[in-house]
Amino acid sequence: MNKYLQDLIKLSKYDSIISMFEPKIENEKSKLSTFVEVAESIKSQINDTYAQIDDVKSKRTKNNIHLAELKTKLEDIARKNSEITNEKELKALQLEEEIAKEQISFANEEIIRLDEIAAAKEEELKELQAKLAEEEDSIKEIKVSVDEAIEKINEERNKVSQERAELLETFDKKILTFYQKIRRWAKDTAVVPVRDQACYGCYMKINDKTYSEVIKSEEIINCPHCGRILYKEEETAEEA
Numbered sequence: 001m002n003k004y005l006q007d008l009i010k011l012s013k014y015d016s017i018i019s020m021f022e023p024k025i026e027n028e029k030s031k032l033s034t035f036v037e038v039a040e041s042i043k044s045q046i047n048d049t050y051a052q053i054d055d056v057k058s059k060r061t062k063n064n065i066h067l068a069e070l071k072t073k074l075e076d077i078a079r080k081n082s083e084i085t086n087e088k089e090l091k092a093l094q095l096e097e098e099i100a101k102e103q104i105s106f107a108n109e110e111i112i113r114l115d116e117i118a119a120a121k122e123e124e125l126k127e128l129q130a131k132l133a134e135e136e137d138s139i140k141e142i143k144v145s146v147d148e149a150i151e152k153i154n155e156e157r158n159k160v161s162q163e164r165a166e167l168l169e170t171f172d173k174k175i176l177t178f179y180q181k182i183r184r185w186a187k188d189t190a191v192v193p194v195r196d197q198a199c200y201g202c203y204m205k206i207n208d209k210t211y212s213e214v215i216k217s218e219e220i221i222n223c224p225h226c227g228r229i230l231y232k233e234e235e236t237a238e239e240a
């Protein structure tokens with residue numbers, strides 16, 4: 001096989017492998033991001049719950065203040081009771097007392113209801129905090145394995161980059177420029193095999209003459225349809 005063609009096949013394989021490293025790293029990182037997203041959502045639920053508890057507590061405080069006011073009012077009514085001079089005043093005072101007592105019992109019921117809500121929210125908060133702790137433990141664990149995987153990928157990337165750099169040391173400059181021009185649009189399929197007499201870049205059949213030239217592998221042959229560099233794959237033992 002033409003030496004330049006051999007070099008081109010090697011270079012193209014290195015470039016394809018190198019292109020795969022970044023998606024592999026992204027894939028590893030995404031394993032972590034799902035857990036981070038879940039943790040973030042739990043954190044925001046925790047914040048919401050805190051806000052709800054604060055709200056309930058402030059309503060409880062208002063009810064307590066109201067209750068104190070009502071008690072003062074009852075004391076006033078009791079004092080006025082001794083100053084009553086006629087039936088009309090007595091009835092008015094009794095009505096006022098009745099309303100105040102009703103309001104007291106309503107405020108007390110409201111405080112009980114608010115305390116129940118607060119207790120339920122505190123329970124919810126505990127559950128969320130436990131869930132968050134669990135999630136954060138998972139994140140720590142996964143981060144270790146993700147970091148390891150990324151380190152391995154980077155090691156492999158360095159190795160392939162090193163091999164590629166070594167190949168380029170003896171690479172023909174014109175051939176390299178030619179390859180890079182095709183690679184600009186064909187990306188990782190600048191150099192493709194011919195299978196079933198078809199270009200594996202554009203999948204179009206190539207004519208017999210071009211095909212026989214590809215089989216001979218004496219020269220660098222471009223696909224007549226798309227311009228990619230073609231080569232005949234060596235048959236593996238299995239195929240043969």
Ligand SMILES: [Zn+2]
Pocket residue numbers: 199200201202203204223224225226227228
């Ligand atoms: Zn083609």
